[in-house]
Amino acid sequence: MSIPMWPEDVPTHSLLVIDYELLKKRDVGEIERLWEAATKLGFWYLKNHEVDELAQEMFDLGAEVMALPHEEKMKFEQGDDGESFGYKKAGGNAVAASGEPDTAEFLNIAKDDALAWPNLVRRAPPGTAYPAPALARMESTVKPFIEKSLAVNNTLMDILNDKLGLKKGRLLEFYTNEEFSGSEARIIRNPPMSDTQKIALGSHTDFGSLSFLHNRQGGLQVLPPGSETWQYVEPIANHAICNVGDSLAIFSGGILRSNLHRVIPPPSTQANTVRWSLVFFSRPGNSSVLRALVEGSDKIANAVASSKEGEDGKKFDTGSTAEEWFARRIKNQRIANRKGPETWMASRGTERVQVA
Numbered sequence: 001m002s003i004p005m006w007p008e009d010v011p012t013h014s015l016l017v018i019d020y021e022l023l024k025k026r027d028v029g030e031i032e033r034l035w036e037a038a039t040k041l042g043f044w045y046l047k048n049h050e051v052d053e054l055a056q057e058m059f060d061l062g063a064e065v066m067a068l069p070h071e072e073k074m075k076f077e078q079g080d081d082g083e084s085f086g087y088k089k090a091g092g093n094a095v096a097a098s099g100e101p102d103t104a105e106f107l108n109i110a111k112d113d114a115l116a117w118p119n120l121v122r123r124a125p126p127g128t129a130y131p132a133p134a135l136a137r138m139e140s141t142v143k144p145f146i147e148k149s150l151a152v153n154n155t156l157m158d159i160l161n162d163k164l165g166l167k168k169g170r171l172l173e174f175y176t177n178e179e180f181s182g183s184e185a186r187i188i189r190n191p192p193m194s195d196t197q198k199i200a201l202g203s204h205t206d207f208g209s210l211s212f213l214h215n216r217q218g219g220l221q222v223l224p225p226g227s228e229t230w231q232y233v234e235p236i237a238n239h240a241i242c243n244v245g246d247s248l249a250i251f252s253g254g255i256l257r258s259n260l261h262r263v264i265p266p267p268s269t270q271a272n273t274v275r276w277s278l279v280f281f282s283r284p285g286n287s288s289v290l291r292a293l294v295e296g297s298d299k300i301a302n303a304v305a306s307s308k309e310g311e312d313g314k315k316f317d318t319g320s321t322a323e324e325w326f327a328r329r330i331k332n333q334r335i336a337n338r339k340g341p342e343t344w345m346a347s348r349g350t351e352r353v354q355v356a
């Protein structure tokens with residue numbers, strides 16, 4: 001599919017472009033730029049990451065899955081208990097405290113299932129785990145996509161670990177393949193909308209640590225620090241978009257920024273197209289306690305000590321495991337679980353500014 005050019009007449013927020021090749025060589029200048037991006041906005045472009053071909057194969061898989069009849073996809077529904085893996089229908093989640101439904105459908109595939117393939121360790125038995133086109137491409141596409149995405153996220157994490165002043169490998173202890181986690185690949189489809197302001201995915205911070213995003217059309221928007229205006233992030237060919245999620249913001253005592261973002265339909269020139277996007281989310285092992293790593297780094301201890309008492313103090317010691325944190329957020333987004341605006345509030349993460 002050819003995608004129309006990005007329009008020049010919409011408010012667009014530029015991101016730093018980080019070169020993964022240079023990061024792999026631990027180029028000092030590039031590491032500084034990554035640090036700037038991860039601490040100021042928490043979003044950046046990543047080029048030279050070598051995952052583009054596999055990303056395209058994931059989109060092909062996504063097209064096959066989403067073309068299945070609705071009843072077939074619903075056999076693989078994620079359910080109402082806070083489980084993320086599986087299919088989520090359009091309208092399954094709220095996008096705001098009002099309870100307005102979302103418009104995007106997505107399929108989430110567990111990292112643990114892809115790596116254990118041909119076994120399924122998180123969703124079983126096979127007939128009810130994932131739609132057939134996903135199972136058919138698990139070995140050829142999903143597993144290598146997840147392995148490569150993990151390598152990218154782990155490299156970024158290793159660099160951020162050192163910049164945070166943590167002992168070598170400390171952060172990566174949370175992301176071993178030994179323990180189950182909420183890490184997953186997500187393929188998202190949003191149909192064309194006549195209302196180009198109709199919210200597809202509501203304002204949120206990401207639940208996990210690092211998100212590695214490939215989107216074809218625009219529609220992703222960020223709320224930059226200090227701004228009250230949502231701004232588009234331009235999709236650039238062969239450039240992934242990376243962002244920091246709640247867990248890294250908490251581990252780092254707020255030094256790394258988990259920024260609010262949302263998705264609306266593609267703007268202007270790109271309107272009236274089906275919007276496709278694909279994300280790999282790295283999330284800590286289920287038993288990881290989400291609290292600032294103050295004992296491991298003076299930098300983190302100082303950041304927590306100098307943050308606003310009460311509000312921030314509590315934020316950096318959540319008393320919650322990663323598993324509980326994700327289940328709470330997922331469960332309370334679900335329209336089926338909605339009792340009122342309080343259900344939406346219960347689904348929130350580390351947001352400083354609450355946007356309804």
Ligand SMILES: O=C(O)CCC(=O)C(=O)O
Pocket residue numbers: 186188201206213215219220261262263277278279
């Ligand atoms: O589709 C996008 O561009 C972003 C998706 C997103 O923010 C998410 O799934 O958490």
Ligand SMILES: [Fe+2]
Pocket residue numbers: 204205206261
């Ligand atoms: Fe997100």
